[in-house]
Amino acid sequence: MKKTYKITSPDGLHARPTTLLVTAVTSFESEVSLTYKDKTVNLKSIMGVMALGIASGSVMEVSAEGPDAKELLDKVTEVIISNGIGVEC
Amino acid sequence: MLEINGIAVSNGIAVAKAYCLKEPDLSFEKVKVTDIDAEKSRLKEAFKKAKLELEEIREIALRKFGEEKAAIFSAHLLILGDPEILGAIEAKIEDGWNAEFALQETSNMYIEMFEVMDNEYMQERAADIRDVSTRLLSHLLGIEIQDYSRISTDVIIVAEDLTPSLTAQLDKTYVKGFITDIGGRTSHSAILARTMEIPAIVGTKTATRDIVQGAPVIIDGTSGKVIMNATEEVLNEYMEKQKKSEEERQLLEQYRFLESVSADGHHVEIAGNIGKPEDVEMIIENGGDGIGLFRTEFLYMDRQELPNEEEQFTAYKTVLEKMQGKPTVVRTLDIGGDKILPYLKLDHEMNPFLGYRAIRLCLDKQDIFRTQLRALLRASIYGNLKVMFPMIATVEEFREAKALLLEEKQKLVVEGIPVSETIEVGMMVEIPSAAVIADLFAQEADFLSIGTNDLIQYTLAADRMNEKVSYLYQPYHPAIIRLVKTVIEAAHQNGKWVGMCGEMAGDEIAIPILLALELDEFSMSGPSILNTRAQIAKLSKTEIAVHLEQILSLTTANEVEAYVKKNLLK
Numbered sequence A: 001m002k003k004t005y006k007i008t009s010p011d012g013l014h015a016r017p018t019t020l021l022v023t024a025v026t027s028f029e030s031e032v033s034l035t036y037k038d039k040t041v042n043l044k045s046i047m048g049v050m051a052l053g054i055a056s057g058s059v060m061e062v063s064a065e066g067p068d069a070k071e072l073l074d075k076v077t078e079v080i081i082s083n084g085i086g087v088e089c
Numbered sequence B: 001m002l003e004i005n006g007i008a009v010s011n012g013i014a015v016a017k018a019y020c021l022k023e024p025d026l027s028f029e030k031v032k033v034t035d036i037d038a039e040k041s042r043l044k045e046a047f048k049k050a051k052l053e054l055e056e057i058r059e060i061a062l063r064k065f066g067e068e069k070a071a072i073f074s075a076h077l078l079i080l081g082d083p084e085i086l087g088a089i090e091a092k093i094e095d096g097w098n099a100e101f102a103l104q105e106t107s108n109m110y111i112e113m114f115e116v117m118d119n120e121y122m123q124e125r126a127a128d129i130r131d132v133s134t135r136l137l138s139h140l141l142g143i144e145i146q147d148y149s150r151i152s153t154d155v156i157i158v159a160e161d162l163t164p165s166l167t168a169q170l171d172k173t174y175v176k177g178f179i180t181d182i183g184g185r186t187s188h189s190a191i192l193a194r195t196m197e198i199p200a201i202v203g204t205k206t207a208t209r210d211i212v213q214g215a216p217v218i219i220d221g222t223s224g225k226v227i228m229n230a231t232e233e234v235l236n237e238y239m240e241k242q243k244k245s246e247e248e249r250q251l252l253e254q255y256r257f258l259e260s261v262s263a264d265g266h267h268v269e270i271a272g273n274i275g276k277p278e279d280v281e282m283i284i285e286n287g288g289d290g291i292g293l294f295r296t297e298f299l300y301m302d303r304q305e306l307p308n309e310e311e312q313f314t315a316y317k318t319v320l321e322k323m324q325g326k327p328t329v330v331r332t333l334d335i336g337g338d339k340i341l342p343y344l345k346l347d348h349e350m351n352p353f354l355g356y357r358a359i360r361l362c363l364d365k366q367d368i369f370r371t372q373l374r375a376l377l378r379a380s381i382y383g384n385l386k387v388m389f390p391m392i393a394t395v396e397e398f399r400e401a402k403a404l405l406l407e408e409k410q411k412l413v414v415e416g417i418p419v420s421e422t423i424e425v426g427m428m429v430e431i432p433s434a435a436v437i438a439d440l441f442a443q444e445a446d447f448l449s450i451g452t453n454d455l456i457q458y459t460l461a462a463d464r465m466n467e468k469v470s471y472l473y474q475p476y477h478p479a480i481i482r483l484v485k486t487v488i489e490a491a492h493q494n495g496k497w498v499g500m501c502g503e504m505a506g507d508e509i510a511i512p513i514l515l516a517l518e519l520d521e522f523s524m525s526g527p528s529i530l531n532t533r534a535q536i537a538k539l540s541k542t543e544i545a546v547h548l549e550q551i552l553s554l555t556t557a558n559e560v561e562a563y564v565k566k567n568l569l570k
Helices: A015-026 A044-053 A068-080 B037-064 B067-080 B084-095 B099-115 B120-141 B164-168 B188-196 B232-255 B277-285 B309-322 B360-366 B366-380 B395-415 B432-436 B436-444 B452-459 B467-472 B478-493 B510-516 B526-538 B541-552 B559-568
Strands: A001-005 A031-036 A041-043 A059-065 A086-087 B001-005 B005-009 B013-020 B155-159 B175-180 B198-202 B216-220 B223-229 B269-274 B293-294 B327-331 B383-388 B424-429 B447-450 B495-499 B521-524
Touching: A001 A068, A015 A068, A015 B067, A015 B155, A031 A044, A031 A068, A031 B277, A041 A044, A041 B424, A044 A086, A044 B067, A044 B084, A044 B120, A068 A086, A086 B223, B005 B188, B013 B175, B013 B232, B013 B526, B037 B067, B037 B084, B037 B099, B037 B120, B037 B175, B067 B120, B084 B099, B099 B120, B099 B432, B120 B188, B155 B216, B155 B366, B188 B198, B188 B395, B188 B526, B198 B216, B232 B436, B232 B526, B269 B277, B269 B327, B277 B309, B293 B521, B309 B327, B309 B366, B309 B383, B309 B521, B327 B395, B360 B395, B360 B447, B366 B395, B383 B447, B395 B436, B424 B432, B432 B436, B432 B478, B436 B447, B436 B478, B447 B478, B452 B478, B478 B495, B478 B541, B478 B559, B510 B526, B510 B541, B521 B526, B541 B559
Parallel strands: B013 B155, B155 B175, B175 B198, B269 B293, B269 B521, B293 B327, B327 B383, B383 B424, B424 B447, B447 B495, B495 B521
Antiparallel strands: A001 A059, A001 A086, A031 A041, A031 A059, B001 B223, B005 B198, B013 B216, B216 B223
């Protein structure tokens, strides 16, 4: 299962949004990865996500696999939208 | 009673109990292991302990310092919980390495990755990883590390040296001063102390060995003296001094947000001298009107190779952004003389101060110079940049340097990279030849800045590093005052402004004279800014102008000093 998002927060996927996202997905059982510009990292890895340096205006894909994949993706959408991090494409 | 001496790097007096920071010995052997599972469970155990510890510290931090400080430890917890990091360490253990080595290899990989990023924020993340890794390592080795966040009474910190990650954990309300074994005026601890406006003494060599945990300590940040277990008499004397200096500081405080203006309404600019991007904080904290001298040498020193364009760009951009549009004068590379770069492998010279240095070197090694100019031009759009060339002796040198700047600018424009259109291009006046023909320079340069340290040494032909001739370092020598007057008048006749970025600009005796000569910008070290602003606020330019003719007719430096003390110090 995957969803695509466009990052709209002016500083891109910086410290605070990254922290929020990683914290939100950590408690789920499913595997979750984030793909940006041909690079894929584990969304549960704060260092992995920060190392991507995702800028404002760019598009990223989140894909989840596992028993609670749907719930996980719903949570990601909720965190992204309610914190003004970005929008779903 | 025990006395230790060091280098005084931040003024003030403090009396409090010593808190010694001891760096734990976290050395270990790199060994091959056979029981992989046992090694993995050792690692897991260390992670578990570190997690509990961090959760506790975060709670304390939240209660004591609030959300912002606690966030540091939340970030550490997230790093600790990062499955990729744990996975990478485990993979190294599976290769047969012990947990300590596997941890160090992995954290070094991440530290290197973040340190090279073109972004201050990301570079700081390297420090976070280092902290977490140190914590894990201490648990693996069964060594307890000190928890600085639990300090809850007034202390004077005694350490070998202070690291940025360590100071982030200190509750600054309880820290009254620093004493370190190593370091100099520009070390992290010195800068931090000046920013915090607490006294500090560095380079004591033996403080961590001699000072006992919890012992009462006096530090005098003006004389560089540290006194442990003082007698009651000495203690009272310092308590009195401390009270007085605190009162003086309070008085100066009111000038922080005021304009720099004399009693009769003459405006000047009081700016700061900096050597590193982080020094900007100190200038802002002291209410500086701008940066009058950003020495860029630091970027080139204490390293093995030349800094690249990106690295320089980031440094200049940081400074310009932090100054938020206030004038920022950046001096291009001034290397040579007493400042040497081993990796440039320059020939040894008989007279380095009269030799191959600063602009002379830059005009010869143009690739080095062009890289710096490009970095500066790219950064120019982030603030109010003014570029200044050092050690200009002839008009040709200035023209050539400026032409290179314009060439690099043109190249950037062609590449489509934005460059500011309003960069002023000026020069240092520190060689007597330049001072004498300042009128000719003022027709071509946008501003002149008088570098008094070198101007005095070259005018009086006295090596300022040679103690035997130090009596010739005379800022009030009539020749110096006349040269300064010549430069200021020449610039003003051509509609240009003049600054001064040597020690003299913040000198109590020189200030009234410089004000009367209509110097436009006084640039000095951060802690001198408020003193200078307060002094100028009490002086009337018109009143001093009456004395000017008299001062200019005096014969010796001593006469000038005595005259100013008698008539112009209020």
